[in-house]
Amino acid sequence: MNLLQLKNIEVVFERNTNNETPVFANFNLNIKRGQFISLVGSNGSGKTTLLNLIAGKIVPSRGSVLFAGKDITGLKEHERSRFMGRVFQDPALGTSPSMTILENMALAGAKGHSFGLQRGIRKNKLDFYQTRLEQLGLGLEDKFHAPVGSLSSGQRQALALLICTLTPIELLILDEHTAALDPKTSETIMELTDEIIKKQGVTALMVTHNLRYAVKYGNRLLMLDKGKIIIDAQGGKKNRLRVQDLVQVFGKLTPGLSYPAG
């Protein structure tokens, strides 16, 4: 059962100018329900464009995006947010810094409902928020009234992940979401991500430059180069894949440059 289909996608940046840059030409990708895909590729290979296409930030000049069989090519980013969530590289993008943890949670909990004049923070929801924050294991449950801007990047990213998955979504987009964090925090967030994905059974697409994460997590690995998929490993093939194999492929793509194995 395909959850997401990209069909004959064409994306060209700055068309009809001297800087015309074709990113995708006749690009196709099917993502099945329950897949946790790690997506790697060098800079400029089209990873971010792919995520933006799926999230609705950019519209393809040709081709269509199908979600659960329905054509969502014309659907705006905020409309797609009803069934997909995205965690960004920048932890600041996933939360509202001047608002408290509780207020951020209340907003996240209201997703999918009307944002009218009803009370923003409902007392009967406090226990639920408390439990979900406790599950992060970062002590955020004791800081209900702390402004999110006063938290560390790691704590904010964990909160962003929680906010993103607080209400049920069908597709989770992870946009290098551990890249801005120190190695230890990065590890914590990655484990947390894996746990949430498994627990909720949500389909996920993760862009990462950390080849170790790409190999360790998920059940499918894609490598993009110049707008084309050059590795698509699933099941046993994915399990046999090692970091060195990927490094080798990267080495061939960009001769003379060594790629950090992470």
Place this chain on the structure above:
Amino acid sequence: MKIILEIGKGILEQGFIYGIMALGVYISYQVLNFPDLAVDGTFPLGAAITAVLTLKQVNPYLACLLSFFAGALAGFITGLLHVKLGIKDLLAGILTMTALWSVNLTIAKTSLLSTYGSRTIFTSGPILLLPRVLAPWRTLILSFLLALFMKFLLDWYLTTRSGLLLRAVGDNPQLATSLAKDPGQGKILGLTISNGFVALAGAVLCQQQKFFDVNMGTGIIVMGLASVIIGLTIGKNLPVGKHTTMVLLGSILYKAALSMAINLGFHPNYLKLIMAILFTGALVGNDVLGRKEGGGKGYEPATIKKY
């Protein structure tokens, strides 16, 4: 002694009336992160509508309400210009402000319209229920109550779901998008409310001073911003719920500083210059205080937004 009392009373009256305007500027500037210059036009818009309506014997409270809606409509248009037509925030405000000049003149049919003799909220209605002894304090009491009412209304709104979303839109539009809400709509809504407040302040001022002047909006944005910045600088470490109180206090302090300068013997021609200097002082003061507390690097609860 009596003179000082009179001056103090005047400062408070003006402080509260302009404070309602400052609450509006707080919504656009601080909550929404949108420098809305259109308030220079919506403030006299409220006054023009009130002047014309009260002269036609319309209930002065109803005139205030209608002024609020007219201002809200103007804010809505600024929002549309910015969100739907993609015009830069500053420019969208300037466009509305410019257009409102003609609108205000069309409504009032003259650049200076006296409403002397018509009923106002200060001379009719519930305020007359106050004991006779308090008669000289009517304007102060009513403007205080109005400012307080608008403050609590805004406080309440900002804790509703819609209000929380508005704050998120100003803070991080991407979050609103992630919550499946169009941040553009949030901006339009915020500007609508903000300009409603500003026009209401214009309406109240018109009833207090008993005339409309097409120029009465000049420098309103500076006054509003100064009030917001003075207030939030003082109340730096207070939670968001206290911001509106500090904005009202900022408005009073600003009016007090201005009044002090005039009473020191400066010619009224210097008024706008003094306003600009006070505003600069508030901005720099905010910066210096921020640095002292190690601000600029970390997060501060009441960080003043700058452009």
